[in-house]
Amino acid sequence: MGLNSMPPIVVVGPHDTGLQAAFCDYVPQVFGRADFRRWCAWGEWNDDYRAYAMLEDGRVVANASVMRMRLLLEGQEVRGWQLGAVGCIPSHRGRGLARGVMQAALEACGAEPVILFANPKVRQFYPRFGFQPWKQTLFAAGHEAVPHGPPAPTLDPEDAAVRAGLAALSRDGLPVTERFGARGYSTIATWQPASGFGRPLRRLGDDAWVFAGVEGDTLYLDDVFAHGPFDLRAWIPRLIDRPIRSIHFGFTPERWWPEATEAGEDLEADLFVRDLSPSREPHRFPVMAHT
Structure with missing residues (x-):
């Protein structure tokens, strides 16, 4: 194959197990610790996720994936897409392969809105495709608390029943934010624990689960999945194993x-x-909804 020729692009879906394996081999070559194998084994790759992968000799050498999203903008639901796993293996860089898969993925998105979260090292790449950067703000609150009462149980996303419960809360429950958020992103949220990332999933009763953990004297509350409003403050002492200040x-x-x-x-x-x-x-934008 000549240096200027492009390998073919294939679309990898939820039932393409052989191609999924090739995709899973590609990911750590580009993203280090990232891993899709357990996520695939859990059956979380569904019809909302598609990988546009370039194949060479049975290997994925470049890829851009799209995830169908139910975005929320100031309380209004908008159908859109999120890109992820965009890149090219080191040995094939400099040939425009990433550009090729990006174009294929964006064609699949049509005229609908698209978002993506990128490594700051490649922030010059995406404006070439009509993207613009958008500021994300960190939020914090001073709050002193000490552990009290039975600890909120930890749930294991490897359990299919837990994943089904999270999917129901994410699909039908109260969005964690309406300013700029999403609905129905449980299969994105499960990718992090499947890959060994993220904080524990804790159960605050049948209708409210949170991803949360303590580091130092700070409680990091990554997401709230709930059917309706509840008293989150009352649960803080059961989410911590040491005193916190923020x-x-x-x-x-x-x-x-x-x-x-x-x-x-x-x-x-x-x-x-x-x-x-x-x-x-x-x-x-909720961190558990990042692809």
Whole structure:
């Protein structure tokens, strides 16, 4: 194959197990510790997720994936897409392969809005495709608490019943934020524990689960999946194993902690948007909804 020729692009879906295996081999070559194998084994790759992969000799050498999203913008639901796993293996860079898979993925998205979260090292790449960067704000609140009462149980997403429960809460429950968020992203949220990332999933009764964990004297509350409003503050002593002095939120907490304040800009992952104007109010797209 000549240096300027492009390998063929295939579309990998939920039933393409052989191609999924090739995709799973590709991911750590580009993203280090990231791993899709357990996520695939759990059956979380569904019809909402498609990988546009370039194949060479049976190997995926470049890829751009799309996830169908139910985005929320100021309380209004908008159908859109989120890109992820975009890249090219090191040995094949410099040939425009990433550009080729990006074009294929974006064609699949049509005229609907698209978002993505990118490594800051590649922030010059996405504006070439009509994306613009959008600021994400960190939120925190001072809150002193000590452990009290039975600890909130930890749930294991490897359990199919737990995944089904999370899917129901995510699909039908109260969105964690309406300023700029989403519905129905449980299969994104499960990818993090499947890959060994993220904080534990804790049960606050039948109708409210949270991803949360303590580091130092801070409770990190990454997401709330609930059927309706409840007293989150009353559960804080059961979410901690040591005294805390503050809470950091992985989402815009206008609903769950309205007095939270801005605590700087989120610089760990750059948000890019295309054909979309998120809220001009300070906001943070839920971290458990990042692909």
